[in-house]
Amino acid sequence: MTEPPGLLGVVVAHSGVAQALVDAAEEITGVRDALVAVSNTDCDRVALEGRVVAAMRGEPAIIFVDLPSGSCFQATLHHLHDRETAVVVTGVNLAMLLDFLFHRQADPRSAMQRAAEVGTKAIRPCPSS
Amino acid sequence: MSILLSRIDDRLIHGQVVVGWGGPLRIRRFILVDDEVRASGWEQELYRTTVPPDVVVEFASVEEARAELRRWNDDATPSMLIVGAIETVAALLQGQDDLSLLPTVNLGGVHAGPGRARLLRYLFLSDEERSVLDALAEQGVRIEAQDLPGSRPIPWGELS
Numbered sequence: 001m002t003e004p005p006g007l008l009g010v011v012v013a014h015s016g017v018a019q020a021l022v023d024a025a026e027e028i029t030g031v032r033d034a035l036v037a038v039s040n041t042d043c044d045r046v047a048l049e050g051r052v053v054a055a056m057r058g059e060p061a062i063i064f065v066d067l068p069s070g071s072c073f074q075a076t077l078h079h080l081h082d083r084e085t086a087v088v089v090t091g092v093n094l095a096m097l098l099d100f101l102f103h104r105q106a107d108p109r110s111a112m113q114r115a116a117e118v119g120t121k122a123i124r125p126c127p128s129s
Numbered sequence: 130m131s132i133l134l135s136r137i138d139d140r141l142i143h144g145q146v147v148v149g150w151g152g153p154l155r156i157r158r159f160i161l162v163d164d165e166v167r168a169s170g171w172e173q174e175l176y177r178t179t180v181p182p183d184v185v186v187e188f189a190s191v192e193e194a195r196a197e198l199r200r201w202n203d204d205a206t207p208s209m210l211i212v213g214a215i216e217t218v219a220a221l222l223q224g225q226d227d228l229s230l231l232p233t234v235n236l237g238g239v240h241a242g243p244g245r246a247r248l249l250r251y252l253f254l255s256d257e258e259r260s261v262l263d264a265l266a267e268q269g270v271r272i273e274a275q276d277l278p279g280s281r282p283i284p285w286g287e288l289s
Contacts, residue, residue: 014144042240042241042250043240043241044139044140044238044239044240044242045139045140045141046139047240047241047242048140067144068178069144069147069178069179069180070143070144070147070179071140071143071144073178073179074140074143074175074176074179077175078172078175081171
């Protein structure tokens with residue numbers, strides 16, 4: 001039996017960061033078409049919001065943003081204001097994307113919490129003391 | 130003169146503005162002049178998240194800003210004024226006796242759009258926008274294109 005496709009992941013980041021993260025996640029997991037990259041390069045805030053909207057395809061989504069402020073964050077939240085079809089996690093890293101690709105059946109809020117936890121746990125000082 | 134930079138940037142307050150310019154200029158107050166944002170409390174909260182907690186953000190409509198330009202310049206807080214459109218600068222200076230209230234207008238980010246042509250990587254202008262800038266320059270407003278402090282400021286005369 002085939003599983004339903006699950007949540008879509010949209011990675012919104014400065015310059016080429018989003019595409020690089022998506023490429024790396026797909027290369028490691030072999031899971032394709034579950035993540036979409038959005039760059040803020042060469043566009044104003046209205047156009048960037050349009051890119052985010054197009055990337056979401058009207059599907060339930062989790063949006064991974066690089067910084068908790070700035071143009072990518074603002075464009076994403078501007079679109080999501082008063083909408084409940086998507087959730088946002090900032091500080092995107094590869095660890096949270098890899099985990100997300102294997103846990104896409106969760107509801108958006110659970111996926112958001114999980115991504116934040118996994119992404120945070122991946123940040124470790126080495127050596128730790 | 131405490132408005133240290135007047136910037137036209139269609140992304141308004143974002144990383145390049147706060148980190149790129151705000152740090153080197155030691156900006157303590159960002160003044161965002163935009164009628165739409167002025168009317169929206171939640172959008173103002175969104176832009177407040179962009180700046181460090183000890184830096185002030187003031188929001189003003191164009192009309193409010195016209196009346197406040199003198200006060201912003203007279204107090205000692207190092208400030209940066211940001212607008213999203215070239216027409217807004219023209220509206221701010223219309224009828225002002227003292228054009229030095231905005232000593233230099235920085236073209237920092239005007240991106241591609243209908244009817245606009247590329248002048249620089251971060252600067253796309255329509256014929257109408259070029260005419261507005263020409264008129265401001267003729268009035269004596271100093272206009273420079275410069276995305277970040279480390280790049281060369283390009284006088285409007287080299288682009289027009």
